[in-house]
Amino acid sequence: MIVRAYGAHAADKQVEPMDIFRRDPRTHDVQIDIAYCGVCHSDLHTVRSEWAGTLFPCVPGHEIVGRVTALGPGVTKFRVGDTVGVGCLVGSCQHCGSCDEGLEQYCEKGFVGTYNFPTEDAPGHTLGGYSGQIVVNEDFVLRIKHPPQQLAAVAPLLCAGITTYSPLRHWKAGPGKKVGIVGIGGLGHMGIKLADALGAHVVAFTTSEGKREDAKALGADEVVVSRNDNEMQQHAGSFDLILNTVAASHDLDPFVGLLKRDGTMCLVGVPEHAHPSPNVGQLIFGRRSIAGSLIGGIAETQEMLDFCAERGIVADIELIPIQQIEQAYDRMQRGDVKYRFVIDNATLDGRPRG
């Protein structure tokens, strides 16, 4: 099937309309009519080739929600009409130690990402959610239990939600724990909401004075403007966990110094240029750790979606027609996101929804 998509033909070209191929559903495939797709900073890094290895044409998008329109004959988990989601993963070996533990994102044979990963389908690499339809193996499709009117704001949970939920759970954010969230963009604003819902004492770190009040409204108990040394020093040696979502290279040392003995700063931001090497003394004197975390596995993503549905948690979004994607990228580059752009996929054919 040929479907309408938006993507880029090269790193220095703008995102523009294009027609792409989607396979007919195979035995275990689910065909999904995409209603909304969130805009992750990873889309921008990839489409502008800030990370090495972008395959063109590049159709980004890995925060996908929509409705099932067709099924392969072997599908058992979904029915036509179901509301579903697809995140960053569309395949893995499903046999290695990581996959057996439900950690498909760490598949030892290499997972298949929703875009920019090799596939048998034309054009030879996966194409993401800035498109009308997608066809995905049922094992990588998530069930959405939120009410239909929240669907657009659910989309960002599929990447921003799980990328923050997984490390918060792994490092046991909860009552009695002091958790910092650095960078209040798409990931960071979900990090605040989720850490708050898990019961932690949440401190938001932002470079944007203008986000101070917003961060409190999102659920932060305290807010620190990280450019202000005095504010930073008031939290020295006090954090169990700091989740750093910043999308750009920066000095990690001021944050490492805020960790308790045995505290961890988990990096989830993947900047174009490397961070300066951290101060070793601060790590050694205090047995502190700098760690990393990649999205989350399918079972944990479903757990996060159900956790959010039960508590009414969704992202704070700006819904945009696909035609505004370049302006959205420019604002994202400036840290001016409140707090996730979501594409209304009904605008792909040039007509507004309704």
Ligand code: NAP
């Ligand atoms: P985003 O919406 O653009 O948010 C990033 C935030 O970082 C900004 O809003 C800003 O918050 C802060 N920031 C400070 N200085 C910045 C600068 N010079 N440039 C850009 N941001 C700056 O991005 P996102 O979608 O949350 O993604 C954040 C990072 O995580 C990206 O690198 C993305 O590729 C990566 N990511 C990783 C995973 C994973 O599995 N590990 C998954 C998804 C995304 P303040 O204004 O509050 O300072």
Ligand code: ZN
């Ligand atoms: Zn993402």
